[in-house]
Amino acid sequence: MTSTQRWPFTNPVLTASGCGGGGRELATYGDLSALGGFVTRSVTLQPRLGGREPRIVESPSGLVNAIGLQNTGVTGFLEVELPALLDLGATVVASIAGHSLGEYAELARSLGRADGVMALEVNLSVPDSAGSGLFDAREPFQAASVLGSCRRDLRDGVLLLAKLRSDVARVAETARAVVDAGADAVVIGNALPAALPDGRPGGLSGPAIRPQTLRCVAEVARALPDASVIGCGGIMDVEDAVAYLDAGARAVQVGSALFHDPTTAFRIAHHLDPASGPAVGEDDA
Amino acid sequence: MTTSVAGPVHGPVHVTAEVLAAKTVGAYHHLSLAAPAVGEESRPGSFLAVSIGDGRLARRSFWIHRVGPMAGHRAVVDIVVEPRGAGSRVLAGLAAGATIEVTGPLGRPFSLPREPARCLLVGEGYAAAALTTLAERLRERACEVRLVLGGADDAHVLEPLAARRSVGQVEVAAGDLTAAVLRSLPDVDVVYAAGSPATLRFVADAVHGSATTCQVALERPLTCATGLCQGCPVPVLGDAGDAHVVRACVDGPVFRASRVDWEALS
Ligand SMILES: Cc1cc2nc3c(=O)[nH]c(=O)nc-3n(C[C@H](O)[C@H](O)[C@H](O)COP(=O)(O)O)c2cc1C
Ligand code: FES
Numbered sequence: 001m002t003s004t005q006r007w008p009f010t011n012p013v014l015t016a017s018g019c020g021g022g023g024r025e026l027a028t029y030g031d032l033s034a035l036g037g038f039v040t041r042s043v044t045l046q047p048r049l050g051g052r053e054p055r056i057v058e059s060p061s062g063l064v065n066a067i068g069l070q071n072t073g074v075t076g077f078l079e080v081e082l083p084a085l086l087d088l089g090a091t092v093v094a095s096i097a098g099h100s101l102g103e104y105a106e107l108a109r110s111l112g113r114a115d116g117v118m119a120l121e122v123n124l125s126v127p128d129s130a131g132s133g134l135f136d137a138r139e140p141f142q143a144a145s146v147l148g149s150c151r152r153d154l155r156d157g158v159l160l161l162a163k164l165r166s167d168v169a170r171v172a173e174t175a176r177a178v179v180d181a182g183a184d185a186v187v188i189g190n191a192l193p194a195a196l197p198d199g200r201p202g203g204l205s206g207p208a209i210r211p212q213t214l215r216c217v218a219e220v221a222r223a224l225p226d227a228s229v230i231g232c233g234g235i236m237d238v239e240d241a242v243a244y245l246d247a248g249a250r251a252v253q254v255g256s257a258l259f260h261d262p263t264t265a266f267r268i269a270h271h272l273d274p275a276s277g278p279a280v281g282e283d284d285a
Numbered sequence: 286m287t288t289s290v291a292g293p294v295h296g297p298v299h300v301t302a303e304v305l306a307a308k309t310v311g312a313y314h315h316l317s318l319a320a321p322a323v324g325e326e327s328r329p330g331s332f333l334a335v336s337i338g339d340g341r342l343a344r345r346s347f348w349i350h351r352v353g354p355m356a357g358h359r360a361v362v363d364i365v366v367e368p369r370g371a372g373s374r375v376l377a378g379l380a381a382g383a384t385i386e387v388t389g390p391l392g393r394p395f396s397l398p399r400e401p402a403r404c405l406l407v408g409e410g411y412a413a414a415a416l417t418t419l420a421e422r423l424r425e426r427a428c429e430v431r432l433v434l435g436g437a438d439d440a441h442v443l444e445p446l447a448a449r450r451s452v453g454q455v456e457v458a459a460g461d462l463t464a465a466v467l468r469s470l471p472d473v474d475v476v477y478a479a480g481s482p483a484t485l486r487f488v489a490d491a492v493h494g495s496a497t498t499c500q501v502a503l504e505r506p507l508t509c510a511t512g513l514c515q516g517c518p519v520p521v522l523g524d525a526g527d528a529h530v531v532r533a534c535v536d537g538p539v540f541r542a543s544r545v546d547w548e549a550l551s
Contacts, residue, residue: 018515025512025535028296041515049530053551056508056516061340063508067515070530206342259509260342261386263299 005159005184007228008091008118009036009251013241013269016232016255017042017095017121017163018067020265023085026258030266033089034273036251040081042097042123045107047073057196062208062234063256064194066201069097069132074110086116093119093161097126098135101149108150112158119159122150124178125190127165127203140170140177151182163187166209166216166233172223185228187253188216206256210234214247221248236264238271245272297511298322299388304379305356311440313411314366314377317355323389324352324360329397329419330502330539333362333389334510337372344510345372346534348479348502349390350414362389365414365443391510392538395419395500398475401427405473406452407466407488409435409480413443415502416479420452429453431469435462435480463487473497478542479504482550489542499542505533520549 014037020026023038032038050070057064072080077094085092094111098104104122111117124137124146137143147162154160162178164171166189175186191203192212213233220229231244232253241252257264302320309315323333327349334344347364355361368377379385397419398404404423406416413434423430431454436442439459448455458465462484470476470491478488479502492499508516512535519533521544528546531537 019513021511021513021515028511029299050515050518053518054506054516055518056343056506056514058341058343058508061342063342065514065516070515070518207340256342259344259511259514260336260338261299262388262509262511262513 006157007250008159010091011036011269011274012245012251012272013265014093014230014251014253015039015258015265016253017123019255019258022081023088023090026262027088029262031089032085033091035265035269036091037093037119038085038090039093039121039253040077040085040095041071042069042095042126043071043074043077043107043111044069044097044099045074045103047071047076054196057202059204060208062204062206063259064196064202064204065191066128066196066203069126074107078110078114082114082116091118092116093121095121095123095163097123098146099133100135101145104135104146105149105153109153112154117158119161120150120154121161121163121187122146122183123163123190125163125165127191127193128201131201140174143174144177144181147178147181147183159184161185161187161230163190163232165189166192166213168212168216168219171216172219175220175224175227175229179224179227185230185250186220187230187232188220189213189233205234207234207236210240214243217244217249218247235268236260238268241268241272297326297389297391299386301384302387304381304383304385305358305361307380310444311442312367313443314368315350316364316366316376316379318362318364318385318387319356319358320362320387320389323387324349324362327352327360327362327390327418328394329422330392330394330415331390332392332415332510332538333364333387334391334507335372335376336386336388337375338386339375341372343372343506343508344388345376346391346507346510348412348415350417352418365411367411388511392534393536395477395502395539397422397426398428401429402474403429403472404431405466405469405476406430406432407435407462407476407478407480407484408432408443409462409484410437410441411443412479412481412502412504416477419477420448424452431473432456433458433462433465433469435459435484467491470497475499478502485542486547489545489547492542500539501542501545503533503538503540503545505538507534510534520546522546
């Protein structure tokens, strides 16, 4: 099934969820409107204080994080973060994470009807969903049921993305299930399940996971040639982004690289600007 | 809870900096960096973050020690590196002519007293670098400045001779600075402290309940140093005693000592 929704991203480079702060911080280093989109940190229904320190530990070519989904909840997001992002000219993608199917549906309803939210990214790939108390979407049918609940009440014109874990054994099957359930595109993937040195669960991100995520993007692009795929994992420069696009991704997201150099996404976006070079990610309609 | 980001007026920049000079003094390595626009905008308590590269994603942050002209550059930035982990060892190995990526100036700086005041500056180890330009600004405002310099041993006390030249009273207290701080406290209105969390907490406790105000430059591991990652939580208490979490890198690193929830700070 191919989505008929309009693709709102005029540049193939977006920020990854949880890696761009509230937008204002990143906007110090570049123009958010020059990016394809700004993906917010995952928003939950209630505010979350986040986990204890250390929250992020460096590992070879990567980071292990256990932020614990700190966020101000949907009310705080709508009152403070969303207006600020719109002021900055960002194409806003609201990431959501829920504890239950009902919560995902409620988040999709309230964020989907907020003015200026161009897309929802359903986070189905928290590296420690059990520990975070989130809805367990490990099985493709569970992921599909979340997407179904979000789609049902979603306003027309809001793109629905499903962010999947880069588990090569399951990713194509899961992608098919969520697309059938109403996802307009799939984002692959999230930080990989890992542990901090003290043994607490966390997620590994950065160049360390890039080859693995790239493999998953290639698998999904092969299995579902009509689906829109967004690659996310370890992108540090233009070459990395192009590798994803060549593997069949229609867009990419830049995460951990922003911590190392806050200008990364702007630089890659500038290089890949469709206006200044060959078209990337031609419409598949 | 949201806090507004009180950064420098023109905001930080990410630039390639050139190492103009590198020298070892005691336990520390001093680097002078030509970092366009970083020095010009720096204020007392500002810091910069270095990108090490080579697969090391997290930032290494350094207090801006001095800003001044050198080799035809208007605002060269000095930082003090203590070689500890892999990243700081890379930096300590840099010679003049090398280039590094830096972001700065970062953070919410010290606030200065409106009226001339009697100020005590407490600097432990390399963190005393956070106080160098502060002492100069305070003296320009006709403040009385005394400085207590600590460090594990003499090699870890930052530039006592240079400090004596620019600050009125300097007391060197290698090993343990607590007695020197307690001796000075009755005679001051404002305390500025930079050092380990334990030392900052000691100073905060010592002024607690008195009319003396205290600002601390809190050093935490900063993955991004730019407010993006939420990896640097600092537990703080609101005016009503309500607890919340802010970010060390953009809501700090300078905090009113009475605002920090020292008990909850791990
Ligand atoms: C500190 C941090 C916080 C993150 N927060 C979220 C989040 O709230 N929601 C989400 O879907 N992904 C989150 N992620 C995962 C990233 O969006 C991204 O999928 C992952 O880091 C892989 O991309 P990268 O290698 O470019 O960082 C986070 C990653 C990091 C490092
Ligand atoms: S170090 Fe990343 S938000 Fe402070």
